Amino acid sequence: MKLSIVGSGYVGLVTGAVMSHLGHEVVCVDLDPEKIHAINSGRPPIYEEGLAPIVETSVAAKRLRATSDLHEAVQQTEITMIAVGTPFDGERIDLKYVKDAARAIGRALKELSRYHVVVVKSTVVPGTTDRVVTPILEEESHRRAGRDFGVGMNPEFLREGVAVEDALHPDRIVIGGNDVQTRKVLSELYDVFSSAVRINVNNATAELIKYASNSFFATLISFSNEIAALSSRIPGVDIADVMNGVYLDRRMSVVDAHGERRTPDLISYLWPGCGFGGSCFPKDVKAIASELKRLGGEPILLQAVIDRNNAQIAEVMSLLVKHFKKLSGKKIAVLGVAFKPGTDDIRESPSVNLIDHLLNEQAEVLAVDPIVTEIPHLRSPELRWFKSLESVTGVCDAVVLMTSWKEFKKLENQKVEAVVIDGRRFLDKSKFSRYEGIGLNAGAE
């Protein structure tokens, strides 16, 4: 099928690259001439594992191209996806780019006689597709949604770092659409994934599925972090043992007829630590909590999820303060600045927050990250950057692990005199003489 995608960020481009790789003809639309040039030269403008080879082969095979001409892209395709950013002001998502895209698509629809389907892929609060996007499309095109063109909502569930794998092997396809024809066209588009489970819902339900998924995981993370806060205050208790005990419940790790356990991925994903970051969890939980409030409800649990996440930096700081009365002048190595391993993304990274706190306390920070080399809004002579562990562990007073990059496992084989604070419970505590971890109280029982 012929598909255009407005917005070549990580969602738009990964979706476009994978769809073209699977045989569709895709046009990526973006305003940024550098992005367009890069894509048309066969190079992705962002880093994502496995993306470069499929962009290169799809561009060479003429199944993928980029343009700034949205009008032409809509005219030449059957489906247009909106995958633009929804910046967050701390309370609400800003629909500016979604509206701009809808206006331009609407203008292009005006001149189109065949049925075209417009799909919202950006994460938007329930009701946006029907109450914001559809009226703009109708107004600009002078046509009727559901009769002259279709409007659908199709959220993405890609995780940064493994987005290409996730896009190639979706665990579910949520097809939102208020009319039969829209759902039919979207179903046909997704026929390239024969085995993925599909659910057909209305647009508002599709929108809420996305928020509910992210909030669900964020809630579980905050739950384990709250139990970790309790564990660390009870002598002799380690949250790792507590969570292992919880996870053995057969409703989570199913015991088969032969007595074998099947350990779900959730268990390796979900682990207490210094909190969640990134461009999705913090923003999505806050946005959906605000939406509940706006609709007259009280976001009691979602607010607690956010509060617990915000409290995690204080938990890390308290482990440092246990060893140093004053942090001023202390050399603190911070291992990991990206919000999670496998990416250079520092948006809402707990590590950035910690570094800010440490600099405020006049500590000297030695930041170590395999990819990240700067925090643009945090520049200070007290903040120095290193690519690997070796250059810092011998010279610092404390090492604080904030991102579980696998290369940091090497710390276990080094003789570390400094206090080691494990913000992700990633390291083997028995390998260090002075180890502290989130949710660990090593005190005597």
Ligand code: UGA
């Ligand atoms: C998340 C979701 O997992 C994806 O399903 C979703 O599509 C995506 O947001 C999105 O909305 O676009 P992502 O932000 O890439 O994906 O990263 P995750 O691997 O889910 O991690 C999010 C944050 O939670 C990271 O800071 C991670 O370190 C943290 N985390 C994760 C914890 O603090 N504890 C855990 O136990 C697990």
